[in-house]
Amino acid sequence: MKTSLLNLALVWYSLSVHTAFAHTEKFPTALTIREHSDRFEEKEESHNTHEAHDPEDLEVFNPTDEWQTLKPNQAVPPGSHVRLNMQTGLREAKRGEEEGLKYWTDGQRAQQLKEALKKYKGDNPSKKEAGQADTSTSSQFRSVDELKRDMEALEFLMETDAEIMHKLLSKFNSTSNTVDQRVTALLDLEYLVHQVDNAKNLVSMGGLKLVTDALNNTDVRIQESAAFVLGSAVSSNPTVQIEALEGGALQKLLTLLATPHPVSVKKKALFALACLLRHFPFAQSHFVELGGMQVLGDLFKEQGVDCLRVRIITMLYDMIIEKELVFKTDIEAVPNSTQQQYAKYSLHPMLVEQGWCNLVPELLNSTDHDQREKAVRTLLAMRPHCQTQYQQNPSLTNSLISLQKEYQTLALTEETQGEKDGYFNEILSLLDSLVVKIH
The missing domain is CATH 1.25.10.10 (Leucine-rich Repeat Variant)
Incomplete structure (x- = not known):
């Protein structure tokens, strides 16, 4: 019992001392709160907590080096010091140490931001003063022109x-x-x-x-x-x-x-050039008339242009296959006018005349798999008109046989790794088909 009375006395004494210090002018007790840099001071709860204050009613507080009493619902700039005065029960604030406050001490800029906030709210002042509620769709959404003007004022206009x-x-x-x-x-x-x-x-x-x-x-x-x-x-x-x-x-x-x-x-x-000619038979016809095949042939024969050779035969392959597909496709799917445009020119005679039947096989000597694949595909596309030239070219036959053996080994390695339809097996199929058709 004595211990309980003693503890109660100590608690009572502690409270008395704290109260005495709180009411002396020399030691004004206050609760100081340090604001975060990205938030305003939250508003003090009112008796009607369900009523939210309109953003445009907020007044931006202009802090100084001295403590000042905050007005109700007054917004505090980031970086400010805020405290609750225990004597008066009112909030007080003053300037913080951060340089970021310099932005908010500019009254003109703060006013601009407040005005911009009002604009985005989209309220009609005349209706607000008259106490009328605008519930129309136009009052809830602003036009593009209005938004652009507002964004331009805030230097946020997007091009x-x-x-x-x-x-x-x-x-x-x-x-x-x-x-x-x-x-x-x-x-x-x-x-x-x-x-x-x-x-x-x-x-x-x-x-x-x-x-x-x-x-x-x-x-x-x-x-x-x-x-x-x-x-x-x-x-x-x-x-x-x-x-x-x-x-x-x-x-x-x-x-x-x-x-x-x-x-x-x-x-x-x-x-x-390839992009211009693709699926454009009228342009392809002009290309042939202007001697485009001869230009590509001369370029293919130049030294040190291996990277260009692949592009050239790819273009030829695309033009050949594109035309063939048009005539193989159902007439209802391809307009007759399109077929007529493709019929105005023919690549195959020029391929033979200008030596393409012997030029394309040169790419088979490359060590690059992609170049080999494109060469074989192009040789297959040209075969109906280059059959005689192929049969009279012993180096082509030797190259195809050598490549068959190489890709049989590569395809077998793919299969052992679980790739039955791998890339090398695809090239091998193309080679087998070309060898059979030539002979």
Whole structure:
């Protein structure tokens, strides 16, 4: 009993001392709260806790180095010190040490943010004053133009692809810019024109003409980049293919391939040419008329262009197979006009006349599996018209027999690893088919 009374006395004494210190002016007891940098001070709960304050009613507190009493619902900037005065029961705040407060002490900027907040709220002041509630759909959503104006005021306006393309074209077309700057503009443009709509916008802006004309530029870097943009723009885009053909792109690309230029330029020119001709029989017909097959043959014979040879035979293979599929497909699936366009030209006689039956087998000597595969596929596609040349070429027969043995071993290794239909087995099947058809 004595111990309990003693403990009770000690508790009572402790409370008395704490209360005495709390009511002296020398030691004003207060609860100090340090604000986090990314949040405002939470509002004090009112008697009607279910009523939320409208954001536009918040007043931004402007802190100083002295403690100031906060008004009800007043927002405190990040980094401020906040405390609860135990004597008055009111909240007080002052400036924190962080430099981030400098942003909030600018009264003009704070006012701008408050006004922007009001705009995004989308309330009609006249209705608010009249106490009318706007429940229409238009009051809940703002138009695009209004949002753009508000975003522009806050320096958050986003540019559309069309606007970016317009700036890139202006940058490329400006003679005051360096070659590096103009090349960078073209490469950025190439990234955008992969999209069908952007490529069409390139035409409407006059950008396709600028790019096509740049194929004749004296700087090889601009020629290479322009060919890259052209190929990406016309790829799987019939509308742009037609515009490019009418703008003279085909002639300019053939000129690049037929005249002395770095391999890098011709590589991009072949890319653009392949994209322009793909599924475009009208362009393929013009290609043949302009001597395109002869240009490719001369390029194939050049020294040090192994990477170009694969692209060339791939283009030939695609053109041969594409035409064959059109005539093998049901007439209801392929319009008669399309077949008529493909019928206007023939590749097979030119393949024989210009020596392609003996040129393509040269790629079989490559050690690259991809080059071998594409060579065998092209040889199979040309076989109906190159049968005699194949049979009269002993080096072709020897190469095919040697490759058969090599890929039989590789295919067997694949099968032991659980790949019955692997890549090497596929090449072996192509070789077997070609050997059987030749003999």
